[in-house]
Amino acid sequence: IPVTDEATTQQALQIRERPEEFPGITAEPAAVRRYPGPGGSNTGQVLGYLSPVTDDEIIKAKDTNSPFLRSDQVGRFGLERTYDKELRGKSGVTRYEVDNLGRVMGEARNDPAIPGAHLVTSLDARVQGVAEYELNAAMVEARKQIDRNTGVPYKADAGAIVVLESKTGRVVAMASAPTFDPNVWVGGISGKDYAKLTAKDSNVPLMNRAIQGQAAPGSIFKVIPTAAAVNAGYKFDGEYPCPSSYSIGGQVFKNFESQGHGSITLGRALEVSCDTVFYALGHQQWLKDGGLKPKKHPAEIFYKTAHQFGLGAPTHVDLPGEEKGRVPDRRWKQAFWEANKDMWCKTGKKGGTYVELLSYENCLEGNLMRAGDAVNYSIGQGDT
Template structure:
């Protein structure tokens, strides 16, 4: 037949088939390439990701490090408690979502179903506490205070309590050795927040904090949280597609936290707390003739410092509280009580956060300023009962008159009018209300003593006090001018209106009355007990200002020192050796013949030379604040009591009792070295064994302490833990 000629239609069909074949082959090639990429090139990676879909990581908490006193005695420790936990996974596998199990469990533990339900629900932005902030695959603790009987009921009836376990677990404990409460020093723990977890996340998206972690919130627990916390471990759990655990797949062991060795001596800490409390109790039964009522003695603080290093041996604040209420989670009732005005905010550490006028204890600063301004050691000034400055009468305390005396005698007898006179002369020489090039020697001295700034102590929340110099007056005026000027027009009380009018016009100007009041530690001057302890420590050691420190070393769990914390020199007083000797003699005379002599009769000054300055600070609308600042060649002790009367009368006996115990001074003035707690400063660390345990010090019994002068109370038993619960007057 011959060949049939190819028509146009046939050619078009053939072309389309060819294109289709190419397209199909391209698609097959692309699919094959993709399959090769997924199965060969990236197969291992996807296999790992697929496997991880069946792995859930559970955090294994690290044991928190201990906080130890200078002898190695635990101030913050860990104890084992019976913890009842519930598996959320197991609850969800039950038909009723675990309601029956939680109800039965609540009956055993004395809790309601709602209590149990709230504890095992997961936290989110809308769910209030209590709730569980950790992994849903981790057993959720519902109580840390289970009894042995309750645990036995649960474990012996597992058929009634599927997914419920009772086991021992580490819980933070504050054991109060020797009765040393130390709540404000130690701080407390509470659950971590989402913000903190995010802040602790590194570049790889991993956070050093787990949602179930507890972190330090105050005190040393906060300041050294990273070292104390350690590193959490992990356990990898294999789960099926329904979330049920079917096995384990390894993990990492937790690394315990390091221990923190402090300079706190638990025996002295307990003694300081007891003496502060007893002084306040005694004052509440003592009549204040000025206000015609008993002293309220509503709060106070005491600091014991090593003058050669700045280390804190004891630091007490009142009122106080039991830090163990935070262990296992604080109740809403207890939390409200801690932050209530009725309780006077016991969480405040008044040693570093309590600000008040220092009264006459400030005169060592004014004396130094005066000597640097050019006054001689022998210059005399009239100690009159009062003097008039700018039309206002400034009185000496209790109207005393000692005639013409020098600065040393003025410190000894605490003559206000001597310092009024010097301050007024300095104000005039600086130009009065129209200064040109003021020297401000008295204000300069305060800054050189480290006042008006934080000391840098290794505790959070320290406040800086206030030196009311020219800069402060201007800044405060700028902030308050509008308020004062408005009050000057609207205030109905004539006295308050007059003050507001005066402040509206010229508060920015340093007036004569401002500097006169400042020179005796009154007016707008504010200090903290830790600042004054550092001042008097510097006087004791020849003029060196040390940073106050509580931590001495961070020690690994095996007992090897990993980070010694050495004393830090911050500066030096604006003094010469002659100035120090001059102030030394004056403050020693305060004990033998000055304002504190009536409380220190029989003191062995020839064996333990004690230096002191009393202070009675006036507060508008309140009773006077008692200050008693002291030092020996070893220690500085500063005590202050709000609404506690005079320095020597309110705080003197308590400070004397602390020194008695430190040096072993007996009631008759003799010294028994065998009864001295700590006659000299201690710099060495305690002895650690290879297993991390510490050689405990020999037990110590302090001598009976002297009752306050004029009191019918019996001698106080040293280190009495019962005395740590401060009494509260109904009107305090």
């Protein structure tokens, strides 16, 4: 049982030099985690942290090949948790023979310790430092901009950035903001620091938004419907109208800043981020699939292409707690409706408030893929 981890060198030497004066007590060096942050990097959410082993964990591991000692620290988050077993190794155990008074008579058995493995990651500390700096700078810059919908500056209080090696998919840098210093966990976190990290206004720094945050991707998503359009037979270098708005029934979907660009190619549509080109493509494919009365086996090319890119499925990155994204195809729409139908039917009311009316409509037709769903999906919005 560890008495203290803050003994001075003088105290430790006294105990080692005069053991007869300190029966049952010894002073031993112990490994302590340090997260040095090379290249100005923090990497808190990726590296994770350790915390003391619990009584339940000691009991559960008692009969295994790697029982815990009370002095052990266990990986709770990030790479520390994923590779806890490999990094831990196995503690050495020495058994002594004692008489009925508890006096040591001799050594019975000595099982040597097995050191843990070294873990080499694909992270580049320099790139990680730059990524964290640029993420913070982008958030600061975004706060200077006005949200046209609300008339107030953007909050820009959270974000994530991932840098991948294109040929292998290996993670070169992964940053999430707000973040935390992993060193605050070393030796056990203080109550004050823990309260800071878990307070309501902390904005959840213990969440790795790179793999757990879920939000509409927006215009970067347009590479998916572009590839889908080519899969559907549209020519990449063909000409497609980019008007300032696109109408479906009585609903008008406007282009960004209501700007038109004439007839342009799909490549140019990506370059200027023309919403109306993708609105039209999404609407046309929705109609080909049968619209509100879908065919028995609709092609759903725009959604299938997203699945082919791996969207809507976990990446299986070797970090705990990953959340998969969502591709809101007809199957998802049906499942979502079935899961929420009872609640919508209970709270819905014809001619009631906006929320009650919305629930009423969802109760009756929440499983239908509407034209608005298709066009919103085409620019990475809606339920995506």
